[in-house]
Amino acid sequence: MQVAREEIIVLGTGGTIAGRAASAADNVGYRAGELGVDELLRGVPVPPGVRLHAEEVAQIDSKDMDFAVWATLAGRCAHWLAQEDVAGVVVTHGTDTMEETAFFLHRVLGPGKPVVLTGAMRPATSAAPDGPQNLADAIAVAADPQVRGVCVVFAGAVHGASDVQKVHSYRTDAFSSGDAGPLAYVEEGRLRVLRPWPGPATKGAAPALLRPAAWPRVEILVNHAGAGRAIVDALVKDGVAGLVVAGTGNGTVNHALEAGLLEAQQHGVAVRRASRCAQGRVLPTPNDRLPAAVGLSPVKARIALMLELMP
Numbered sequence: 102m103q104v105a106r107e108e109i110i111v112l113g114t115g116g117t118i119a120g121r122a123a124s125a126a127d128n129v130g131y132r133a134g135e136l137g138v139d140e141l142l143r144g145v146p147v148p149p150g151v152r153l154h155a156e157e158v159a160q161i162d163s164k165d166m167d168f169a170v171w172a173t174l175a176g177r178c179a180h181w182l183a184q185e186d187v188a189g190v191v192v193t194h195g196t197d198t199m200e201e202t203a204f205f206l207h208r209v210l211g212p213g214k215p216v217v218l219t220g221a222m223r224p225a226t227s228a229a230p231d232g233p234q235n236l237a238d239a240i241a242v243a244a245d246p247q248v249r250g251v252c253v254v255f256a257g258a259v260h261g262a263s264d265v266q267k268v269h270s271y272r273t274d275a276f277s278s279g280d281a282g283p284l285a286y287v288e289e290g291r292l293r294v295l296r297p298w299p300g301p302a303t304k305g306a307a308p309a310l311l312r313p314a315a316w317p318r319v320e321i322l323v324n325h326a327g328a329g330r331a332i333v334d335a336l337v338k339d340g341v342a343g344l345v346v347a348g349t350g351n352g353t354v355n356h357a358l359e360a361g362l363l364e365a366q367q368h369g370v371a372v373r374r375a376s377r378c379a380q381g382r383v384l385p386t387p388n389d390r391l392p393a394a395v396g397l398s399p400v401k402a403r404i405a406l407m408l409e410l411m412p
């Protein structure tokens with residue numbers, strides 16, 4: 102007999118959606134991660150036949166997201182997704198690193214059910230908060246049987262984990278999927294699907310996932326006018342396992358930085374080239390001596406490399 106999937110799990114991690122300011126007019130001078138996930142759900146409409154279960158995983162400003170919280174969050178998502186009556190998981194999250202957490206969960210869970218991240222640009226105490234609508238939309242998306250895998254629901258749009266980026270520091274419509282565009286829109290609790298849903302990522306089952314202290318250290322650096330190799334040399338000396346360079350344009354780096362990176366690579370440090378451009382992707386060429394992180398932003402290339410190097 103098939104069990105009806107009617108439960109949506111809402112995992113709280115903090116962020117502006119749970120933020121509190123001294124005045125309703127203040128949309129920037131707030132403390133993130135103050136309200137509990139139960140409080141966020143109060144009054145939020147739920148699709149017919151759906152039950153919600155809330156759980157607090159963390160209470161942080163997502164600028165402070167770290168490996169320990171990621172490991173716990175991935176564990177809680179995996180636990181709930183394995184329950185037959187659970188249709189999907191919603192994660193409330195700060196916007197600053199939401200794209201990183203989405204991509205991390207995409208790569209480590211590769212879920213067949215929906216895992217939907219959402220948040221807010223204005224605190225819960227704002228005169229016009231955006232969190233309640235985003236949360237209602239995220240729950241509707243998680244309950245939709247067409248949806249699978251990890252996505253971000255924000256300002257009425259559904260973004261895939263691989264494409265989504267925070268592109269604005271203040272506007273409520275702060276996320277974009279760049280050239281790819283959103284997967285769908287959410288309109289009055291219904292999905293308007295725009296393009297084929299991406300398949301699940303190949304699930305990485307590294308044993309070290311449960312031991313965040315053992316995760317390999319991968320750092321990001323930037324090519325810019327006058328960039329030198331001093332940072333590379335210092336990081337190699339400090340025992341870094343991998344380096345992602347946010348190159349200029351098509352992932353290019355200047356001569357000094359390239360020399361440093363090639364030497365690092367010779368010494369066993371894994372190097373990937375991404376682009377500091379907000380849109381587009383690094384296109385590899387036959388003569389590349391430093392491998393391109395094709396299609397990944399620097400922060401996502403860092404996660405991909407970290408998982409690749411994970412024992």
Ligand code: ASP
Pocket residue numbers: 115116117118133161162163164194195196197198220221222223
């Ligand atoms: N600093 C906040 C955070 O990422 C910003 C937000 O949630 O919009 O937690």
